[in-house]
Amino acid sequence: MTDATQHPMDGPTPDDALRQAKAADSVDDQGRLLAADGTPLKRSLARSLRVQKIRALALIAPLLLFVLVTFIAPIADMLFRSVENEIVPETLPRTVQLIGDWDHNSGEAPDAELFEAFYYDMAIAAQLKNHTRLGTRLNYEQTGISSLFRQSGRDIEDIGDIYVDQFEDLDEAWEEPATWLALMGDADWRDSYMEWFEGEQAGAPPAFQPSAAASEALPRTVEMYTLFSEFTAGARRDSLAEDEPWPVAYTALYQDLTAQPSATAPFEGEMATLVGVAEDAVADFETVDFRSYFIDEIDEDWGNPEVWATIQTFSGPFTAGYFLNAVDMQETPDGVAMQPDDQRIYGLLFKRTMFMSLTITFCCIALGYPVAYLLATLPMRSANLLMILVLLPFWTSLLVRTSAWKVMLQQQGVINDVLVWLGLVGDGSRLVMINNQFGTIVAMTHILLPFMILPMYSVMSTIPPSYVRAAKSLGATNWTAFWRVYFPQSVPGIGAGSILVFILAIGYYITPEIVGGTTGTFISNRIAYHISSSLNWGLAAALGTILLGVVLILYWAYDRIVGIDNVKLGG
Incomplete structure (x- = not known):
């Protein structure tokens, strides 16, 4: 029989549980729970989480290192090269120290003191074989300076030889x-x-x-x-x-x-x-007037103030000249100025690149959407067969596909021959479809089309067919059911494919180089030219940085307008 006087809430309390835990050695004197090894439970959990984080970091460390070496580091190097100009102050340190005081508007070459400093810099640079690199750098800003530095490097020893001969004639010990x-x-x-x-x-x-x-x-x-x-x-x-x-x-x-x-x-x-x-x-001793010797004996161009103004303008370790050249401007001693009209090409190339990349993207959407829709709605057996045909271009070399379009689109090519045979065009008025923008758009649309189809198909395959059937059962026409029900659900796939195709298109240069001619090339073709041919890596880096900035701005605009969360690759 229970005690009627016992309170209904009487029973085990937290204090009782704490005393029992202490008795079981699972709580210390401060009331902290202990793990099985006797350490405080909180500390043990923190140590366990730290070990898990270290293991996770060790797993992804190879990937992080790979991304750092192959992606982050090249981009950082590109950004640095676009403003780096250390070759001038490193090769001409004495000249750079004095040339800042020279007035480029005087209409005359610098005084004898600066020529003396320049002599020492050039003589050392010629021995170290750095003068040609310096000439190449300054030649980007003023044509002809490269040959001037090469010639001066060959003749600069003549000044020293004058003193060599006199010291050795004085005493043979000087040649020992x-x-x-x-x-x-x-x-x-x-x-x-x-x-x-x-x-x-x-x-x-x-x-x-x-x-x-x-x-x-x-x-x-x-x-x-x-x-x-x-x-x-x-x-x-x-x-x-x-x-x-x-x-x-x-x-x-x-x-x-x-x-x-x-x-x-x-x-x-x-x-x-x-x-x-x-x-x-x-x-x-016979002496040498450095100023007169450079102008009268080595090359009269050393008396041209424009040459010295170029050296003065680009005498700092960093320069904005590459970026200015990339937007058809130039850095001058008097400030920033526009390039001559016949040298403004990069603005046109950027506009052309944007226009053609957008055109290629829209062409891929127009051609790829029906194919992706067909793949998503056909039975699995037929869809797999069509998917093989979509993937087939990936198994063929890019150069082979591009060269095939060059053969097909030329005036004596397959397409023109068929049009002439059908009587749609005359033999003397064959269509010009190659070495222009049309050829580039056709070839690149063909090459990039699978990159549009695959993201759209992956999204369309997840859209339940019952949605369209339900819309039709409620009285919607085929077009209304498609436009109001099916299409909105496929937009994320269009967005993913569009971003993928546009970014690939804006950086393509092999296909435009082969089929683009003079009017169908992209800005990437000039970047490749400056890297491999002109070796103007600074300008190539500036162009690449601007192109990267344009892509990031467009990506940001897309995110603001459409929302990057709406882009899907399936699921």
Whole structure:
């Protein structure tokens, strides 16, 4: 018999359960639940989740690395190349430092000081074979500069040779590499270098260390000799013990000896005597006026202010010039200006690319929708057979398909022959269907049509046929049932196919190159040209970046108008 005085809510309480859990060693003194190993349950769960995340990351790490290397990194490199201009300040550092003060509106070439700095930059660049790359870069901005730099690189040594001959006529010791080692290098470095040269040390030669005397008395010469030593160490086929320095070092030596009040003071012994004799003799040396020599002896174009204005304009490490060229504009010393009328081609190509890509997309929709509808409504056996025919072009080379259209569309091709045989066109008035926009649209529509059919079919195959039958049973006509019931449900497939076809079309260049001629090519053809032929990678990167931006803007607009959530590939 139960106790009538017991409260109806009497029974086990949370405190009782907590005491029981403590008794079972599943709760610590602070009331925290414990796992089987005795650690707090919360900490154990956090550790388990962390392990799961690490495992998941390890599973997708190869894919992430692949995407990073093959997609993200190339795009980042493209973006950097579209504004990078480091070759100018790296190749002409002394010139860039001074050219900012030159007035390009003066109508005259720069003064002798800038030409002197340019001489040193060009002489070093010619030895390092960088002057041709620099000329190619500046030639993108002004035609003819490339040949000017190539010729100047061949003739620049003549200036140094004038001083080489005079120093060697003064004393034969100046043509001995050992003299330069003793004059320029620190004593400890010379000992270490000779040990390396004689084979007593393995590996790379020790880095050049100038002596304190040379650094104080002959700073320009030390700078040139240091660059020469770095070059010989990198080449690994020359050595400072066997090769005399570049001619530009002799020019620097002459200028150091004429600039210093007493260059012999820091030196001792034979080197002091050698330098002292040279210091007394340089006053009678034949000298070179760098400005006159460049203009009168090397090339008169160095007296053209436009050449120097181009160098001045593109003297920074970064430039907007590539992007301006990509939109038919140019960067000038006076600011941004439009390109001449006969050079404005990229705006036209962008417009043509957009128009033809949209046209190809609409053609694919018009031709692909009936096929996809037929595939979705036919019995499975017949649909599978038609699907094989849709996929058949994927098993044929792109070049073969494009070349086949070139054969069919030409004036003496199959289509024109059939039209002439039917009497629809005269033999003397055959249709021009190749090497123009029509040929490009036809060939690319054929190539991209499967990419439209497959997404539409995958969506249409999920639409229940009972919806259309229900609409008809309620009195709708065939057209009304299709337009009001079936078509709206197929729009996501049209959207997916349209995005896929349009993005593929806007970046195509092989087919337009073969069948497009001069009026049917895309902007991608110019990008391919600049990458493979003109090697103007900066302009190609700028064009590619703009094309990427256009695609992203259109994608954003599509998302705002239609909604990307409405795009489906099936299901």
